[in-house]
Amino acid sequence: MTPRSIAEEIKQTRPFRSRSQEAVVALLRTANVLTRRVEAVCQSEGITHQQYNVLRILRGAKAPLPTMEIAERLVEQAPGITRHVNNLESRGMIKREQWAGDRRQVLCQITPAGLRVLERLDAPMDALDDAFAGRLGDEQLAAFIETLDLLRDP
Amino acid sequence: MTPRSIAEEIKQTRPFRSRSQEAVVALLRTANVLTRRVEAVCQSEGITHQQYNVLRILRGAKAPLPTMEIAERLVEQAPGITRHVNNLESRGMIKREQWAGDRRQVLCQITPAGLRVLERLDAPMDALDDAFAGRLGDEQLAAFIETLDLLRDP
DNA sequence: AGCAACTACTTGACATGTAAAACAACCGGA
DNA sequence: TCCGGTTGTTTTACATGTCAAGTAGTTGCT
Numbered sequence: 001m002t003p004r005s006i007a008e009e010i011k012q013t014r015p016f017r018s019r020s021q022e023a024v025v026a027l028l029r030t031a032n033v034l035t036r037r038v039e040a041v042c043q044s045e046g047i048t049h050q051q052y053n054v055l056r057i058l059r060g061a062k063a064p065l066p067t068m069e070i071a072e073r074l075v076e077q078a079p080g081i082t083r084h085v086n087n088l089e090s091r092g093m094i095k096r097e098q099w100a101g102d103r104r105q106v107l108c109q110i111t112p113a114g115l116r117v118l119e120r121l122d123a124p125m126d127a128l129d130d131a132f133a134g135r136l137g138d139e140q141l142a143a144f145i146e147t148l149d150l151l152r153d154p
Numbered sequence: 155m156t157p158r159s160i161a162e163e164i165k166q167t168r169p170f171r172s173r174s175q176e177a178v179v180a181l182l183r184t185a186n187v188l189t190r191r192v193e194a195v196c197q198s199e200g201i202t203h204q205q206y207n208v209l210r211i212l213r214g215a216k217a218p219l220p221t222m223e224i225a226e227r228l229v230e231q232a233p234g235i236t237r238h239v240n241n242l243e244s245r246g247m248i249k250r251e252q253w254a255g256d257r258r259q260v261l262c263q264i265t266p267a268g269l270r271v272l273e274r275l276d277a278p279m280d281a282l283d284d285a286f287a288g289r290l291g292d293e294q295l296a297a298f299i300e301t302l303d304l305l306r307d308p
Numbered sequence: 309a310g311c312a313a314c315t316a317c318t319t320g321a322c323a324t325g326t327a328a329a330a331c332a333a334c335c336g337g338a
Numbered sequence: 339t340c341c342g343g344t345t346g347t348t349t350t351a352c353a354t355g356t357c358a359a360g361t362a363g364t365t366g367c368t
Binding site: 026028032134145147 | 177178180181187188229279280282288290292295296297301303305
């Protein structure tokens with residue numbers, strides 16, 4: 001039941017210099033594949049992967065969030081977020097408002113329309129998650145997550 | 155020694171609907187972080203992550219490769235590859251030639267200049283791989299790679 | 309108060325990824 | 339051989355991510 005190994009998959013004559021390199025390449029390729037699937041699901045509602053993430057962050061937050069908060073959570077630079085927010089706002093999925101406390105900040109909040117979009121995506125996204133990671137056994141899944149957490153650790 | 159968990163890291167009020175979802179998010183975020191580091195290394199030679207990959211594929215191949223072969227191995231659409239190849243060719247790192255056998259194909263080959271660029275990147279890239287994946291134990295690393303291979307399996 | 313330094317965006321310019329369409333070249337019959 | 343259908347690649351158009359600058363609005367120090 002061994003899946004095609006990366007070495008074979010990319011047909012490299014000189015496969016890998018190290019096991020670490022193999023892990024790096026495998027991680028990047030796997031994420032690449034996964035991203036496409038997520039995009040495919042989001043497309044059904046006419047939004048992109050990152051727009052979806054913005055909406056999900058806003059839904060997850062109890063209160064309206066300043067733009068930079070979203071940027072931090074998405075690990076993306078501010079300009080990109082500004083554009084996502086522009087786009088989502090123009091389509092009525094989120095609402096922006098100045099906050100009296102610090103007028104530099106723009107607080108973003110998901111609208112009922114945005115919530116409905118997310119709700120329609122919940123089921124297919126859950127299905128994707130399960131189809132993707134569901135074949136891993138419980139302890140393999142746990143180990144995988146733990147390893148990923150460790151790798152991101154500074 | 156537990157790293158910040160994703161749930162905590164992204165400050166979501168409603169963390170995850172499932173363990174599978176946590177794995178999906180962790181994978182995407184980890185790849186995101188890793189990509190930035192790779193880009194940072196490539197930048198020292200003035201090339202991008204994907205241009206680096208094109209060069210590495212061409213170095214790994216014994217013979218010149220048609221453009222579409224590169225696209226397949228990089229899992230990227232043709233137009234993107236055309237541009238990378240244009241860019242690399244204009245800087246003398248690769249060479250393009252028509253092939254008599256099938257005149258639709260354009261064969262790409264790395265030049266000595268391109269090889270030198272790669273050689274200068276080999277050491278820092280190895281270092282990155284090790285810094286990134288090196289803290290995993292041997293068997294944790296093996297399990298990680300195996301899981302990734304499995305996840306990419308159709 | 310006054311001003312330098314900093315923060316939160318926003319805008320503009322540019323590289324890259326993708327879908328769609330344009331082309332040239334090849335392939336398999338009729 | 340001629341023709342419709344594929345294939346390899348490029349062009350075009352567009353969305354997105356990043357960097358560099360620009361603009362408000364704040365803060366801290368004097």
